[in-house]
Amino acid sequence: MYQPNDHQPIDVDHVIRLYRTYADDLARARERQRALLAPPHSMKAQLDDIEAEITYLLLREALPETVVEIGTFHGWSTTWILRALSDNGTGHLYSYDVVDHVVREVPSQLSAGRWTFTQGSAQENLEKIPDTADYLFIDAAHSASFARWYIRHLFPRMRPGIPVSVHDVFHGRRSLPFTEGAVVLRWLAERENPYFTASRAHAPETHVRLADVKRSLSLGHPVRESRDNPMIFFTLR
Numbered sequence: 001m002y003q004p005n006d007h008q009p010i011d012v013d014h015v016i017r018l019y020r021t022y023a024d025d026l027a028r029a030r031e032r033q034r035a036l037l038a039p040p041h042s043m044k045a046q047l048d049d050i051e052a053e054i055t056y057l058l059l060r061e062a063l064p065e066t067v068v069e070i071g072t073f074h075g076w077s078t079t080w081i082l083r084a085l086s087d088n089g090t091g092h093l094y095s096y097d098v099v100d101h102v103v104r105e106v107p108s109q110l111s112a113g114r115w116t117f118t119q120g121s122a123q124e125n126l127e128k129i130p131d132t133a134d135y136l137f138i139d140a141a142h143s144a145s146f147a148r149w150y151i152r153h154l155f156p157r158m159r160p161g162i163p164v165s166v167h168d169v170f171h172g173r174r175s176l177p178f179t180e181g182a183v184v185l186r187w188l189a190e191r192e193n194p195y196f197t198a199s200r201a202h203a204p205e206t207h208v209r210l211a212d213v214k215r216s217l218s219l220g221h222p223v224r225e226s227r228d229n230p231m232i233f234f235t236l237r
């Protein structure tokens, strides 16, 4: 199980170390994910490459027993997470979405024995969300009210020290006012809780450094062409 005390801060040097440590596994994972974007799958995907890869790398490092994902859509993030758990040889993913496209999209060899999907709003299924989560992934409604909900009701149920990621925060240099991103960034700032992002607009130097490292590891060929990488990553305090 993931131990908070073992936890390194999520920063660019740490992420680069993870890219180097898991380069071969990541190369295989990328090719398997790439196959899901082509017929017969043609999955609709949302996460960009670097943020999906960082998710995979943090999950490889943390060796979580329990992962919670809120917002699956067609399963792009779901398959990245399940691939990390499969490569770890341990761990179970609990996913929540109001739509169930993901059930038809995730290959059974990836989900068998390691995935539980609940259809419905996370807000209406709070009691079902495991409070033993070792990693929390959020890519659902991008409204301020949704962020206020998970800050008030979901975060307090979770153990301090777990990694959390929230998507769609930094499509631009700043997060837009009155959005999920603005609310979660203000909450982090009030706690002096740092976050990491590889957003091309918000953290261009980090983005370029990681792109260089990826090229040096022969991981430069895009899986998807989109390059915003708006996700933030932080350790829950």
Ligand SMILES: C[S@@+](CC[C@H](N)C(=O)[O-])C[C@H]1O[C@@H](n2cnc3c(N)ncnc32)[C@H](O)[C@@H]1O
Pocket (backbone or CB within 6 Å): 044, 045, 046, 047, 070, 071, 072, 073, 074, 075, 076, 077, 078, 096, 097, 098, 099, 120, 121, 122, 123, 139, 140, 141
């Ligand atoms: C941007 S998509 C997720 C994309 C997905 N993570 C990926 O990598 O392709 C957002 C998803 O959140 C779901 N959603 C919105 N509000 C939700 C809620 N309250 N509870 C659970 N899921 C929600 C939507 O149905 C949608 O499928």
